[in-house]
Amino acid sequence: MSNVEAEPAEMECGGDPVDGVEVIEPRLVPLGGVRAMQVNRTLPTRDRSMVGAWCFADHYGPEPVSQSGGMQVIPHPHTGLQTVSWLFEGEIEHRDSAGVEAMVLPGEMNLMSAGYGISHSEISTERVEMLHGVQLWVALPDAVRDGHNGFQHYAPPAVDLTDGSGAPAGTMKVFAGTLGGSTADITTATPLLGAELLIDPSATAVVDVDTTFEHGVLLDTEALTVNGVAIGRASLAYVGPGATRLELANPTDAVARVVLLGGAPFDEDIIMWWNFVGRDHDEIVGYREEWQARGERFGTVGGWGADEWIPAPPLPNSRLKPRKRR
Template sequence: MSNVEAEPIEIECENGPRAGATGRPLSEIITSREVPLGGPRAMPVRRTLPQRQRSLIGAWCFADHYGPDDVARTGGMDVAPHPHTGLQTVSWLFTGEIEHRDSLGMHALVRPGEVNLMTGGHGICHSEVSTADTTVLHGVQLWVALPDDARDAPRNFEHYTPPVVSVDGASARVFLGSLADSTSPVHTFTPLLGAELVLEPRAEVRLDVDPAFEHGILVDTGAVGVEGLELARADLGYVGTGAADLTLTNLTDEPACVVLLGGEPFDEEIVMWWNFVGRSHDEIEQFRDEWQAGSDRFGAVQGYTGDVARLPAPPLPNARIRPRKNPRRPSRP
């Protein structure tokens, strides 16, 4: 998915505090901001990463949550070919269907319960269009920052349909990493976790997790409690490292759905602007110039039939923007 903001902010990202003053894992609520994705009537998405208070959860650096949207009203999704560098995109749907085309030559459909992961290290471009059969579109789009030793990785695409596994009080689909005795074969370059969980009404669900990971709990539907937080729909709850288990509580009389994200803290600083992840302003400027010039770095998408052949990059700011970072890490007692 593209970041189609007309004036994207250049963000220098690093991980922030992971433990509170008591030594317990830090917990906080990250609320979303609404961003128009584009299309004839500007389909809205709710963005929780990156935000001022937190740029990264593990290597997860971008999270958009959208729908359920009536595509007859919003126009659905129609994102023309656009570039990426230094990241992997992770597409996960609850309802609807999206047609994916990329410069690797992949033509695939994104369907509910099936993960599509695209690697665009050195450079890739792709398009995303909701299909004609889609009436309601509902899902998340996530980005993973690649570490320095892999950020020039070649183009790649993986598809996986995780099984539904049962835990006490919930069901889970693990699309990245391992949880509840279920492991995804999809390759990532840093240790990560990605899973959809559906909690039974009023259920309290305990999950064994890796204490080296920090975690994010994105609420899709319902209201959920975790680590003393009460999360509403579209909230992202953050839990820092040190937790060997997480207890999620469905606070409603209906099923609740969450997306659980986790990963080892990503200690490298990155610079994000538009659809690029790099390490410096100068590098981002180079990526932009190459995309505008039609460089072979990104290749070309075949078969897209939208109104524009490719998305032009927004103009860079006239001056370097002051970096926006997570709060400084507290010293441990």
């Protein structure tokens, strides 16, 4: 997905783990024009820029396509990151400049690696009536960020959740990393975790987690408590390294849905501006200039005309600087 804000904020990324549970409230961002889809964005913020290598999280829907026009994101570029598309409802057609054409379907993981550079489009199909899901980005470490682009697909099985004593508490699908004995058939450049959890009404799911990871719990439904701390819809609860398990309690009489993200703290400072992840101001300027010139770095997406692409917005007047770690 493109970040199509007309004036994208300069996001100086790099984080520092904290103890306890930190609640990150979403900000509403329109993706496009007057009838644009509205998304809830919880990463990055000025207070919490990353969870592991996860550096961007948009949550959208359920939204009737008849009102928003659906997802109509024409060719746009990426560098230095991987995109993860995870749908709860709907259908999206993905095309990229590496020649990949794929459908994004509910409960199936699509991961695109931009590497050195790629461009792609994402269009909801005509038969879609409702769109609902998350769009996530993963920062690539310096050692591989200028490597080849690529695409992976994985349809994870549903496995059981319990309340810690063995009683059933729901189900989950692990689309990156390992959780509860389920391992995703996906290759990532840094240690990561990604999973969708469906927690039964009035149940508490207890999951053992990697103590070296930091975790983010993004709530799709109305209410949840994370290790005793209440969060509401579209909020993200951050838990720093050191936790041995997460207790996710659903206080409602309906199934709660969460997306659990995790990973080893990312030990590199990055700059994320618009659709680019880089390391310094001059790199971002160069990426922008190459995209505006329709340079070879980003290729072309099949099925689109030469004038069908999203121009990059203007850069800010000041130099982009990475956030220094505390």
